[in-house]
Amino acid sequence: MSWETVIGIEVHVELSTESKVFCGCKTRFGARPNTQVCPVCLGMPGVLPVLNRKAVEYCMKAALALNCEVSGRTKFDRKNYFYPDLPKAYQISQYDMPIGKNGWMDVEVDGKAKRIGIRRVHLEEETGKLVHAGDDITSAESSMIDFNRCGIPLIEIVSEADMRSADEARAYLVKLRSILLAIGVSDCKMEEGSMRCEANVSIRPEGSTEFGALTEMKNIASFKAVYKAIEFESKRQAKVLESGGRVRRETRHWDDLKSETVFMRSKEQAHDYRYFPEPDLVPLEIDRAWTDRVKDTIPELPDQRKARYVADYGLGQRESSLISDDMDLSTYFEKGIEAGAEAKALANWMTGELAAALNASGTEISSSKAGPAEMAELLGMVAKNEISGKTAKEVFAEVFAKGGSPRKMVEAMGLGQISGEEELRKAAVAVIDANPGPSADYIAGKENAIMFLVGQLMKATKGRANPKMANQLLKQELDGRKKNL
């Protein structure tokens, strides 16, 4: 039987506000443990939260950029559970009245556009961070808590279960990150935990409209891991069903080292969070004027960027999507153009040679040694016929591996194209003399024989000849001999 995978994704993003969501503490990452804390974020007895307006605006901004309805009246609720990193033993969150709801985002996978629903975007507070002297909280000799993170504003973005493949899930996350970076509400660093995601995966027979039992996967620390976890989990579920079993609704843990998901807890063991309205905060009224003001601060988003790339640079739909959907690719592309690269050539390289090299080496484009400036320099030399396309690829490989200026590399390696006519003419004569047969064929009217001679000339010059010029010179030389016959 063939199965369809159904995926929904929950993303948590730390907002990059100066201060925390309910107190004035700083939010800087990497500060000494427990130095950015106060009685409020430590949940001391008697303290009260005061809502950070900026955090509300950032959440609204994200919601608006994801085409959500932004409600006029919202409120906060308490989500109650015990855990040492949660000092009040409840998290202030939003239960039934999120700031944003019913939004959507378009992604493109394999040239096909797809709309993914955004169920809700809500604001809540971050927890503290546990550091265990051991593997986990149950087996550790001791555990320590850093509350610096506690109270940093967090938004949760919940998609509809609209994705049908790991590729779509990845495209969704890439574009979501790109949007959030564009509007400047978060630095979205998965490695620092400022962006985290959980995937809900279920499968169903192809063509079915019913949903299967879903599993929720936690501890996914990179986009690559999301992809792998979804692939693994859909295969695992298929195996369970094909062997006559039943998929249980449960939470599973992604083990990145072993590349597998493992059972964490069942639905029955799930918390009853006992949500109720947060009595320490008054309901939040968001009027139209405020929403409009926030809307005005939203800069160009990926979709608009794509349209601009097509209109201004003549890029194709597909490569335009590929670049504009990814904030890092867009940044690279625009910096490259700023440095003088020709847009189409740059896009070609980015989606071809560069993408392949990044993929093969597992490098992020933002840390590529062949940066936008280097790429612009390289493409400039190709455009001016200073090097051939073939040479450019060699130089690119060198720059990608070691860094440095492509121009200097060309000079050092003596790879500059021979464009001096005299030098090349000498070489052409030598090739003709060394290949009397094909030369005679050409003179006898077999024009195709010139291709062989061009090839020989390129070989003789180690590819440094301009092919067009080589062709021209060989013809001139042979045509001259024909006349003299």
Next chain:
Amino acid sequence: MELYEFGVGQLAEAFEKGIASPSEALSSVLERIAGLEGEVRAFLLTDEEGARKAAAKADGLWLAARKGGTKPSALTGMPFVLKDNICTKGTRTSCGSRMLENFVPPYDATVAVKLAGSVLLGKSNMDEFAMGSSTENSAFGPTKNPWDTRAVPGGSSGGSAACVSAGFAPFALGSDTGGSIRQPASLCGVVGLKPTYGRVSRYGLVAFGSSLDQIGPFARSVEDAAMVFEAIAGHDPKDSTSSPRPVPDVRKACSKGVKGMRIGLPKEYFANGLDPEVRDLVMKAVLRLKDEGAEIVEVSLPSSMYGLAAYYLAATAEASSNLARFDGIRYGLRDLGAKDVVSAMKRTRSQGFGDEVKRRIMLGTYVLSAGYYEAYYNKALKVRRVLKDEFDEAFAKCDAIAGPTTPEVAFRFGERTEHPLSMYMSDIYTITANLIGIPAISVPCGLSKGLPVGLQLAARAFDEETLFAAAAEVERGSGFAGRIGGGAR
């Protein structure tokens, strides 16, 4: 007349005129405390050294003022007491619980900051986490009623009420979630005010029922209570639920009289369960208001009988969440015998909380649990809305609502501890003001069997002016102002 018998207004005048200094007033109350505290046990902590320092500083300020310097605020140098659920930086705040027996807050409550110029004598006893009506739920033993030490002082702010009643301090602060200021004020024969919800900052008050809690004053006269109210009220940026409305001049309102004021008597407040003597004293006081020009109208609050039930759903739900932070991880009691984090939390909470607190946490947890929220918590919210509508209707016919503060005078120790519901009944008249957020005050109106009886007045939200005008009139009629607890004399 000894200095400890002086009220807030009298002491302020004495300080201003140089008749007495804050240090002299302090010595007088300390002597009074030394003589009677062994019997009354109103304090969980006294800070004589800190008080002496603060008084000496205030001495200088009043002296400088008399020499032409700026006049300090009226409460400067005034001895006072805080209920032990109001956080004081560097001074233990236990909430009457083993859980916080060694908890020293790193910050001051807003009301403590506002009273920084006054002289803090100590922290008063209370029912654990403000849950109770007699102080019998204090983990550190009960406080006695200064009028009769066999009787309870009421609760949960019983320690603060007893301090003021016994002459330990001219004023004290308490907190009122369902009557915790008004009921002990009534039982101890002092004035106790629960301000409008949002009038006084809750920042630093260890939360019990966040949507119900309010801090308010105890004093031996209505005008004294007015002075304290003015000092602690007002918007606080640290409390999002505090109101930006300007604080009225309630001290001035005390001399306004009640001519033309419409006083509503809810018939439901004078029905079954009300002690006849209490009823007679309250009615006499009401008739005196009529003599002074007030118009007495009958009003009806038919749903007030559901108030108690709604209260025990709403308050316990919030409490179950508010008290969840006491898990032994960061401060307070911690059970060191546990082998893992879950059992450490369980054991800490099992040992740290008393029976009543556990009862309410369990009740509140149940009320909020999946499948029951609609039936209980949401139902309670609906009752609150209905009650508000009924009060709005009543306030269309009258300016203040009068009735007894409690159904009976102070009961004996142990009389109700076995029957939580009978204890809860003690708050039957007081809880509605918390459920709908309106201000209410208890003012003594006489003695029954040698124990004080309190009359409660309630007014529209933020109309403390009317409340004080009417309360002052009741006080003038009863002649109770300034009286110090009889039994402990």
